[in-house]
Amino acid sequence: MAPRTTPTARQQRLGAELRKLRERAGMTAREAGALLGGNQARISNIETGRVPVSADRVRTLASNYGCADEPLVDALAAMTGGRARHWWEEYRGVLPAGMLDLAELEHHAVGIRTAQTSTMPGLLQTVDHARAVFGQACPPLPPHETEHRVSHRIKRQAVLYRDEPPDYTAVLHEAALRMRFGGPDIARAQLAHLLEAGERENVTVLVIPFSAGAFPGSGQTFMYARGPVPQLDTVHLDQPHGAAFLDAEPERVQYAALWDRLASLALTPAASRDFVRAIAREL
Missing domain, CATH: 1.10.260.40 (lambda repressor-like DNA-binding domains)
Structure with a gap:
């Protein structure tokens, strides 16, 4: 072969x-x-x-x-996977390979934890919010590439709604909630979608308010995907030059500890929902 x-x-x-x-x-x-x-x-x-x-x-x-x-x-x-062909393969050669690798990582994860400081997690974005985010790319993306990226991002979200979905927990800084990508109407709809997603049994949304003060790893966006065994856990970093996947044990330990620290600074799930509603009312 x-x-x-x-x-x-x-x-x-x-x-x-x-x-x-x-x-x-x-x-x-x-x-x-x-x-x-x-x-x-x-x-x-x-x-x-x-x-x-x-x-x-x-x-x-x-x-x-x-x-x-x-x-x-x-x-x-x-992990040998046979010759199965998954939905993200239709984007091969169309989108950067890292985006396809991320979809595959999420598909096989048994649990996902993410931390975001300025944008909504891709798995919780509305179509309009995603389009507005990609619209801020520098240099600007051609319209057709923007639409490919939007459709890929929305299709990724099916992982949260399938039978036996992974447990998903997102820690969001207040800054991410207040970013008005696309304007007030789109931002308001995005917050409503966030609240709706948080009602799912497998989805938890935690908010770190500005009042929490400084926190470790501020400015970092990362996702920690749990594999079927701890040795196969993976950290995904979304960076300007493309996706990075970290799997060395010291890196996994470092980011697991960082996520735990961030989660400890966040409001409870119920208080986080109330906080999101309060911000939505201000729009």
């Missing part, structure tokens, strides 16, 4: 996790390849995500590496 030219973030992550198992076993790529009846290049291509790997092959590699963590092995085997 021909190598992939552009493996997805999920495919790269699977390969990286297999490399970690091999390195912990103190085994070289040449030695691992020999156990499979192959060669070093085969292992290297698997570990970079450039060559597909089956669930059975993942289990064989894990066994060769002496990994006895069954939940982790099961989760890695599930």
